[in-house]
Amino acid sequence: xxxxxxxxxxxxxxxxxxxxxxxxxxxxxxxxxxxxxxxxxxxxxxxxxxxxxxxxxxxxxxxxxxxxxxxxxxxxxxxxxxxxxxxxxxxxxxxxxxxxxxxxxxxxxxxxxxxxxxxxxxxxxxxxxxxxxxxxxxxxxxxxxxxxxxxxxxxxxx
Amino acid sequence: xxxxxxxxxxxxxxxxxxxxxxxxxxxxxxxxxxxxxxxxxxxxxxxxxxxxxxxxxxxxxxxxxxxxxxxxxxxxxxxxxxxxxxxxxxxxxxxxxxxxxxxxxxxxxxxxxxxxxxxxxxxxxxxxxxxxxxxxxxxxxxxxxxxxxxxxxxxxxxxxxxxxxxxxxxxxxxxxxxxxxxxxxxxx
Numbered sequence: 001x002x003x004x005x006x007x008x009x010x011x012x013x014x015x016x017x018x019x020x021x022x023x024x025x026x027x028x029x030x031x032x033x034x035x036x037x038x039x040x041x042x043x044x045x046x047x048x049x050x051x052x053x054x055x056x057x058x059x060x061x062x063x064x065x066x067x068x069x070x071x072x073x074x075x076x077x078x079x080x081x082x083x084x085x086x087x088x089x090x091x092x093x094x095x096x097x098x099x100x101x102x103x104x105x106x107x108x109x110x111x112x113x114x115x116x117x118x119x120x121x122x123x124x125x126x127x128x129x130x131x132x133x134x135x136x137x138x139x140x141x142x143x144x145x146x147x148x149x150x151x152x153x154x155x156x157x158x
Numbered sequence: 159x160x161x162x163x164x165x166x167x168x169x170x171x172x173x174x175x176x177x178x179x180x181x182x183x184x185x186x187x188x189x190x191x192x193x194x195x196x197x198x199x200x201x202x203x204x205x206x207x208x209x210x211x212x213x214x215x216x217x218x219x220x221x222x223x224x225x226x227x228x229x230x231x232x233x234x235x236x237x238x239x240x241x242x243x244x245x246x247x248x249x250x251x252x253x254x255x256x257x258x259x260x261x262x263x264x265x266x267x268x269x270x271x272x273x274x275x276x277x278x279x280x281x282x283x284x285x286x287x288x289x290x291x292x293x294x295x296x297x298x299x300x301x302x303x304x305x306x307x308x309x310x311x312x313x314x315x316x317x318x319x320x321x322x323x324x325x326x327x328x329x330x331x332x333x334x335x336x337x338x339x340x341x342x343x344x345x346x
Contacts, residue, residue: 033235068250070228070242087208088191088340106188108208133209134226134253141222141258142213144186149209149226 036131036152037113039074047079047096047105050148054135055102065132076156077105077148078127081120092117094128095147103136103145113154120155127156183217185305185343192225192339196332203237203331205230212341214307216269219261221279221307223339226254240327246320248286255285259292267298274299279309285318296339305343313337 043065054061065073079096082104087093092114097104107128109117120126130153138145190210196203209229213222227249232238242249259281261267267275279294296309314334315321322328 029234029236031235033238062250062253066228066250066253068242068244068248069239070249071239072228085189087189089206089208091208093188106209133228139211139222139224141256142211142224143184144211144213146211146224147188149229151209151229151231 034071036074037129037154041076041129042073044076045078047077047148048098048101050075050077050105051101051103051136054137054148058135058137061135065135072132074129074131075150076127076129077107077150078125079105080125081122084117084120084122090114094120094126094153096126096128097147102138104147105136105150106147107150107153109153110151116155128153129156130154183215184346185214185216186346187212187214187341187343190223190339190341192223192230192337194230195336195338197336198330198332200330203232205232205238205241207231210341212307212343214261214305214341214343216305219264221257221259221261221281223257223341224254225256228253245322246327252286255283257281257283257292261298267300269300269305272300272302277307277309283313286320288318290317303345306340307343308338308340310336310338 050061050065065075067073077096080098081094082097082099083093083095085093085095087108089111091111092109094107094109094117095104096107105128107130128150130150133149133151134146136146136148188211190208190212192207192210194203194205194207207225207229210223210225212224214220227247228242230238230241232241240246244251259279262278262280263276267277275298277296277298279292279296281292282289283292292311292313294309294311296307299306299308312334315331316333322331
């Protein structure tokens with residue numbers, strides 16, 4: 001009788017363990033992407049500030065802004081719009097760059113947020129929130145300055 | 159004295175024209191798309207990256223792609239995390255990959271005439287500071303001043319020190335992945 005009871009408890013514990021473990025496994029496998037727009041802002045700065053930070057010390061800036069798991073820092077960048085274009089995913093791309101600057105900040109919107117960029121105009125100043133993907137630097141093979149790249153962007157409403 | 163400044167002006171003008179001629183063949187693209195596709199019996203994994211910058215030189219045939227590795231977007235967040243992590247591409251330490259080389263049949267491509275031309279490319283791909291030779295075939299499409307380049311090639315992950323011996327990635331990620339690239343260039 002006692003042995004039976006122990007077996008019963010053991011069986012329940014094992015089943016519970018499998019169900020909980022399995023659920024966690026399935027949840028982890030399907031865990032959704034971080035929502036950049038609702039996530040906490042890590043740094044708020046101007047386009048010129050972050051470009052200057054990268055051009056003076058690329059490695060230190062990468063350490064500060066990029067994360068090892070790809071969920072890098074979320075920034076709000078303010079700057080002057082110098083170019084508006086579309087990418088191959090049909091998303092709006094806004095380039096924030098001062099006319100005399102070596103590099104700027106390229107901000108790609110998403111399919112859901114792109115319409116918020118419809119009213120933006122070249123020459124006006126805007127604040128954009130997004131996740132940083134890479135920094136600015138001079139590339140000797142391209143013979144060009146590369147821009148800071150943000151993705152998952154949206155306009156910050158004032 | 160007057161003669162000297164005249165001479166200087168001519169030299170400067172010639173130098174300016176020469177510099178101009180050297181850079182005029184270069185087209186720049188920030189409208190790019192790179193797709194990564196891995197297929198195994200367990201699952202297919204795909205990622206898309208639209209953050210690269212590329213240049214192509216019409217006169218020399220030189221092509222350069224600079225690829226921010228954190229720009230690869232996966233369907234599942236967990237896959238993206240693995241991809242960026244230390245065991246895979248370690249993107250915090252190695253944020254960019256680079257493809258650099260030359261079109262080898264430049265004589266068959268007429269950048270002044272609209273049309274689609276087959277192109278062969280030979281160069282080097284650098285990922286995680288490991289450089290390996292690559293050979294690709296692709297097309298170059300000329301539409302007025304706009305040039306669109308497309309190419310597809312395979313990359314063996316082990317060439318770049320990406321090897322999985324245990325765990326899920328070893329069965330679910332193919333040893334060789336297919337890379338598809340497209341870029342739209344405009345004059346600088």
